[in-house]
Amino acid sequence: MIFQRTLKNTIRCTGIGLHSGKKVYLSLRPAPANTGIVFHRTDMKGALVPATVQTVVDTRLCSSIANREGVRVSTVEHLLAAFAGLGVNNAYVDLDGPEIPIMDGSAAPFVFLIQCAGVVQQKSYKRWLRIKKPISVTQGNKKASFEPCDRFRVSFLIDFDHPLLSEQGEEMDITETTFIKDISRARTFGFLKEVEQLRSNGLARGGSLDNAIVMGDFRILNEGGLRYEKEFVRHKMIDAIGDLYLLGHPIIGHFKGVRSGHALNNMLLRKLMAHANAWEFVEGERVAQFLQPDAERQPVERPTPMEALTPAMGLSA
Ligand SMILES: [Zn+2]
Numbered sequence: 001m002i003f004q005r006t007l008k009n010t011i012r013c014t015g016i017g018l019h020s021g022k023k024v025y026l027s028l029r030p031a032p033a034n035t036g037i038v039f040h041r042t043d044m045k046g047a048l049v050p051a052t053v054q055t056v057v058d059t060r061l062c063s064s065i066a067n068r069e070g071v072r073v074s075t076v077e078h079l080l081a082a083f084a085g086l087g088v089n090n091a092y093v094d095l096d097g098p099e100i101p102i103m104d105g106s107a108a109p110f111v112f113l114i115q116c117a118g119v120v121q122q123k124s125y126k127r128w129l130r131i132k133k134p135i136s137v138t139q140g141n142k143k144a145s146f147e148p149c150d151r152f153r154v155s156f157l158i159d160f161d162h163p164l165l166s167e168q169g170e171e172m173d174i175t176e177t178t179f180i181k182d183i184s185r186a187r188t189f190g191f192l193k194e195v196e197q198l199r200s201n202g203l204a205r206g207g208s209l210d211n212a213i214v215m216g217d218f219r220i221l222n223e224g225g226l227r228y229e230k231e232f233v234r235h236k237m238i239d240a241i242g243d244l245y246l247l248g249h250p251i252i253g254h255f256k257g258v259r260s261g262h263a264l265n266n267m268l269l270r271k272l273m274a275h276a277n278a279w280e281f282v283e284g285e286r287v288a289q290f291l292q293p294d295a296e297r298q299p300v301e302r303p304t305p306m307e308a309l310t311p312a313m314g315l316s317a
Contacts, residue, residue, distance in 0.1 A: 006090040008118030015101025021205030024097045031090040033124035039073040043096040047071035053269045059262035074099045077242030082110035084245040085179030105187035105211035125283040131253030133278040142259040144268040149254035150292045168233040186234035189213035
């Protein structure tokens with residue numbers, strides 16, 4: 001647990017970009033210790049784009065990163081969340097287009113790919129980023145913050161002025177188990193009106209009921225309904241976990257998001273980086289002082305096993 005991890009084998013898949021609607025070939029490959037997650041644009045002379053706080057260039061609809069030459073990779077957050085959730089520190093991600101495929105709109109297909117590839121331990125120590133002091137950013141009624149904690153915990157609250165989705169909140173310790181079972185399958189969501197607007201602006205061309213929950217005025221348009229009762233807020237947790245992984249290190253601390261999104265999440269990370277006294281790196285045997293030993297093995301409180309096994313459930317809440 002205290003050593004870095006990478007993939008055991010290379011694994012490939014194809015999918016479509018949410019905004020471009022174009023087919024993308026994606027490979028996840030093992031990488032040496034201390035590489036981090038590095039994207040590799042095979043269609044752009046092999047340009048490398050490392051996933052870091054500083055390489056984030058656009059956060060309007062998804063998190064996009066770019067290298068110094070301006071080569072971009074968009075919609076990185078669900079894949080990064082899967083790497084974070086499964087404790088993969090180092091990997092190369094080859095893709096032949098500007099956008100990570102949307103798959104089913106959740107992190108589950110990436111979890112499946114990583115599990116198929118296998119995960120191996122490396123020889124270097126993993127470095128955790130431990131939050132030492134509370135730090136926060138606000139923008140209007142949105143807020144994102146970190147607080148010290150002896151584990152990695154995520155709280156999130158969303159509210160929308162919509163009959164199907166008013167207020168929804170969730171708080172959870174993020175371990176490999178909780179991430180896979182309770183978080184990873186939550187899909188991205190949108191309102192039909194917004195989808196139509198995005199389409200008329202040439203965006204969301206690849207968007208469909210196969211890769212997003214779409215809400216009409218009074219009902220969810222997806223035939224199978226929801227995968228989790230709190231699928232909406234849990235998807236926002238995936239986004240946050242993916243965005244936070246741009247730090248390049250697992251976190252020991254409590255992230256709280258209130259109506260936060262990619263832009264505010266990134267503002268929080270930049271503020272954190274600028275306040276060197278608010279955090280520290282912890283590695284090796286020292287980790288035991290700060291990280292709850294049970295955090296990795298804590299029993300899952302919810303949802304019930306039935307819910308995790310049932311592919312879809314109606315909106316009853
Ligand atoms: Zn998302």
